[in-house]
Amino acid sequence: xxxxxxxxxYVLVIVLFCVGLYMLVxxxxxLKKLLGLNVMETAVFAFIxxxxxxxxxxxxxxxAGTAAPYASPIPQAMxxxxxxxxxxxxxxxxxxxxxxxxxxxxxxxxxxKELP
Amino acid sequence: xxxxxLLLVLLVALPLVVGVVNLPTHDAPDAPIHTGVGVxxxxxxxxxxxxxxxxxxxxxxYRGFDTFFEVIVIFTALAAVLALPRGSAARPGGFxxxxxxxxxxxxxxxxxxxxxxxxxxxxxxxxxxxxVRLMAPFxxxxxxxxxxxxxxxxxxxxxxxxxxxxxFIALGLVLGPARVAELVPDDWRPWLQGAAPLAFALIAAIGxxxxxxxxGFPTDDHTAQExxxxxxxxxxxxxxxxxxxxxxxxxET
Numbered sequence: 396x397x398x399x400x401x402x403x404x405y406v407l408v409i410v411l412f413c414v415g416l417y418m419l420v421x422x423x424x425x426l427k428k429l430l431g432l433n434v435m436e437t438a439v440f441a442f443i444x445x446x447x448x449x450x451x452x453x454x455x456x457x458x459a460g461t462a463a464p465y466a467s468p469i470p471q472a473m474x475x476x477x478x479x480x481x482x483x484x485x486x487x488x489x490x491x492x493x494x495x496x497x498x499x500x501x502x503x504x505x506x507x508k509e510l511p
Numbered sequence: 512x513x514x515x516x517l518l519l520v521l522l523v524a525l526p527l528v529v530g531v532v533n534l535p536t537h538d539a540p541d542a543p544i545h546t547g548v549g550v551x552x553x554x555x556x557x558x559x560x561x562x563x564x565x566x567x568x569x570x571x572x573y574r575g576f577d578t579f580f581e582v583i584v585i586f587t588a589l590a591a592v593l594a595l596p597r598g599s600a601a602r603p604g605g606f607x608x609x610x611x612x613x614x615x616x617x618x619x620x621x622x623x624x625x626x627x628x629x630x631x632x633x634x635x636x637x638x639x640x641x642x643v644r645l646m647a648p649f650x651x652x653x654x655x656x657x658x659x660x661x662x663x664x665x666x667x668x669x670x671x672x673x674x675x676x677x678x679f680i681a682l683g684l685v686l687g688p689a690r691v692a693e694l695v696p697d698d699w700r701p702w703l704q705g706a707a708p709l710a711f712a713l714i715a716a717i718g719x720x721x722x723x724x725x726x727g728f729p730t731d732d733h734t735a736q737e738x739x740x741x742x743x744x745x746x747x748x749x750x751x752x753x754x755x756x757x758x759x760x761x762x763e764t
Contacts, residue, residue, distance in 0.1 A: 401528070401531065402531070402534070402536045402537055404537045405534065405537075406528075409527045409531070412527065413520045413523065413524045416520050416523055417516055417517070417520045420519055421512065421516035421517075445537050446537065446542070446544055447544055447549075448537055448538055449538055449539075449540055449545055450538040450539070450540060452538075454665065455553065455564075455565040455566060456563055456564045456565065456663065456664065456665065457556075457565065458563050458663050463553075464540060464545070465553050465565075467549040467553075468549065468552055468553070468556075468565035468566045468568070468569045469544070469548070469549050469552070469569055470544065471566045471569075472566050472569035472570045472577075473574075473577075475566070475570060475669055476570075476577055476578065476581045479581050479582075479584065479585050479669065480581070480584055482585065482588075482755070483584050483585045483587070484588075486588050486589070486592055486758040486762075487591050489762055490591070490592040490595050490761070490762065493762060494595055494596070
């Protein structure tokens with residue numbers, strides 16, 4: 396499906412990416428920043444995994460009842476790796492945010508900047 | 512601040528739009544992704560790996576190294592989280608593992624208190640509690656089905672791990688983290704948390720012995736191939752599930 400000559404899927408992925416980026420740079424709350432990062436990651440995963448799709452294709456599980464063309468298995472496997480890395484990043488970041496809150500009593504970046 | 516953020520977002524969006532203009536449209540059969548190495552995987556993947564689910568074949572076989580280091584990444588994330596000092600003032604210092612043991616025993620929050628005021632002091636709804644406890648066995652069954660039918664249906668080790676972790680987390684929310692921590696015996700915990708990298712290391716060694724290549728799979732012996740693949744999947748599901756659940760419960764306490 397085309398929108399101004401662009402694939403609509405790409406447009407939506409870019410919009411999602413930009414929403415995440417906006418959250419990341421404009422919000423002062425660290426949790427919201429982390430959420431923004433996760434939205435950006437989701438956009439990247441959607442971009443990669445949809446690139447493996449094919450017109451009228453079946454999932455790449457070669458059992459009885461399926462037929463060529465199949466969706467490409469590589470992007471799916473790579474995104475699975477990406478998701479695990481994203482989870483790891485989120486976990487460590489959340490743990491650090493918990494620490495920051497315990498030490499300084501706030502997770503707002505502008506308040507943290509003013510601390511002595 | 513907001514205006515500058517919007518400007519930055521637009522500055523990033525512009526090259527992205529320019530970048531995708533010349534990409535092949537989604538679903539196009541002649542896109543490079545459908546003419547590259549993926550074609551060979553689709554043609555010979557089942558024969559070479561003995562795995563009908565080609566995503567699993569790519570994950571465990573063709574890109575086994577990638578997955579090996581991926582499970583090390585999530586294990587490292589858990590290690591990093593455990594290495595941080597506990598945020599709560601109620602927790603004494605000491606090594607994280609010892610602190611966790613104390614939390615499980617007398618030093619931890621009693622299950623009764625956890626049931627009354629969980630997390631932010633909100634009482635657990637009896638409806639939520641009942642539904643979670645009712646559904647837990649079925650979720651476990653679903654996870655097992657994804658794990659052991661993963662070679663012919665959508666699913667696999669990581670997916671099963673996510674569902675296993677969801678059971679632990681949901682139960683942790685209604686019963687309190689201490690009760691859930693009891694589900695994993697203390698003696699087993701380090702082994703379960705390291706299950707995925709350990710399984711990979713063992714299979715890599717076995718593959719080395721059988722084929723002469725690190726993490727190699729014997730292409731002529733499908734039984735051995737399937738057994739090795741299944742062992743990896745079980746390791747990933749157990750290790751991944753326990754790690755994900757521990758990450759969550761660690762934040763909650």
